[in-house]
Amino acid sequence: MQRWVIHVDMDAFYAAVEQRDHRELAGKPVIVGGLGSRGVVSTASYEAREFGVHSAMPMAEARRRCPQGIFLAGSHARYSEVSARIMTVLSGFSPLIEPLALDEAFLDVSGMEQLYPDIYQLAAEIKQRIRQTVGLVASVGAAENKFLAKLASELKKPDGLVVIAPGKALGVLESMPVSRLWGVGAATNKILRELGITTIGELARFDLALLIQHCGNIAQQLHALANGRDVRLVIAERPPQSVGKELTFAADLTGTDRLKAELLALAEKVGWRLRCSGYSGRTITVKIRYRSFRTITRSCTLSQSTNFDETIYLTACMIFDKCSHTEGIRLLGITVSSLQSGDQLTLFDESDKRRALYSTVDRLKSRFGEAIITKAQLLR
Known part of the structure; x- marks a missing residue:
């Protein structure tokens, strides 16, 4: 049986959702991302791209290139809701769906093409169903493996449909x-x-x-x-590889106390996310971006897994102290990887009392929001 993989990539997804939900934005340059002085572009509509604006560009540069643009912070909750509806549409075409992000996914449709005149018509039906269901445009690529399918989806954006037939790669x-x-x-x-x-x-x-x-x-x-070869399978259920959080500061930070307070805030958020998802991890990575945009990452692997804020924070501080900081810092991040599911273990001898404390804190956060309780150091 011929293997067929389809890659679906929503065109300018965040901006397209905004243009769909707010008709007055149709046809206008819409730019979604962080609106602060250090923010970056998440998505730019195709109207904005004509001015050279693209994702990951500093927002200040986007404003310079497209001063008439409409700049929005966006709504991750709304985008997640729309994404879930898109994934539901895709599930009607194959049980093997591998989401890569909110706006793209692979499908293994091997054998499914027999229900249609050809693979092109199957891909066209996916595009049409998405447009009918959520009112958005997708670019779709089909090929015999993941690499070629993703490449095909990029060849005729926006609103593209490209099939790379076997032997033509x-x-x-x-x-x-x-x-x-x-x-x-x-x-x-x-x-x-x-x-x-x-x-x-x-x-x-x-x-x-x-x-x-x-x-x-x-x-x-x-x-x-x-040579057009890629043996990777479409994996329907992919566990997370890491959990992390990073923060770009409005102004460059100096001073160990202030920077460690930021590390503590990041450790709290990462620990909370790990516990919510039922994971703990052994490898803790700190990312530092300096005023000059020089970026470093340093990691430490623990002997046992953890999802406790203190352990993450103390390890991050140890990593931070080993780095030489000769200029202001514009971004800090903490990521925990080498994940495992189940009850957390830590480098230290954590008592049942501490586990009970975290359980209580997590219930409060779940009920009243993540900001309802925090470390006293962060309130100074």
Whole structure:
């Protein structure tokens, strides 16, 4: 049986929801994201993209490029609600759905195409059903694997529908830049350029053994993708890989006490989210972005899992103290990974009394909101 994977990607999702819900925004440049001086763009409508605005751009730059834009903080709750309706639509086409974010998902539709004249008509039906159900536009790609399906969905945005038929991948990939491949960042791209490789076709024909010498472990993956091969399955239930939170400050912060207070606030939020989702983790990572935009991440792996705020905070402080801070800090983040489900364990000998305390605190937060109770240090 021919394998078919479909990738559904909602076009400018957050901005499109705003334009749908507020008709006066239709056809206007809508930019959704953090509205503070350090905010970044989450999504820009296609009208805004004509001015060079794109996701992850500093909001200040977006305002400079598109001063006539309509800037919105957005509503994550609303976007989640719409996303759930989209996933329900997709579930009518396949039981194997792998959401990647609120606005995109993979479907394994192998065998389902037999219910339609061809795979193109199946993909077209998905687009139409989404438009009828939620009033939004999706770009859809279909191919024999996840890499090619996602690539196909990007080729004719917005409102695209592209099928890469079996045996046709190399022709599609031939002249594309290697940066289109998953795993090719700035450092790998530089190595490939030094080897005379600028297109995916050149990479596909390059000697694999020599590629391994220069690129290491990622070489085999890149070579396979360049030849249109991707063996990853569509995974319907994917547990979270990490739980984290980061914060960009309105002004650069200095001073150990102030910065550690921010770490404590982050640790509280991460611990709460871990306990709510029933996970604990062993690896704690601190992310620091300085005034110059230099960004570092440092990690520490504990001997046992935890989801307690204090353990996360103390470990984050230990990591923070080992770093040299020679300039102001514009962003801090804490992430816990190496997750496991079930009851939390910690590096320290946590008593039943402490577990009971967290249980009480979590019930209060669930009932009255996350801000109802916090550490005394954060109220100073």
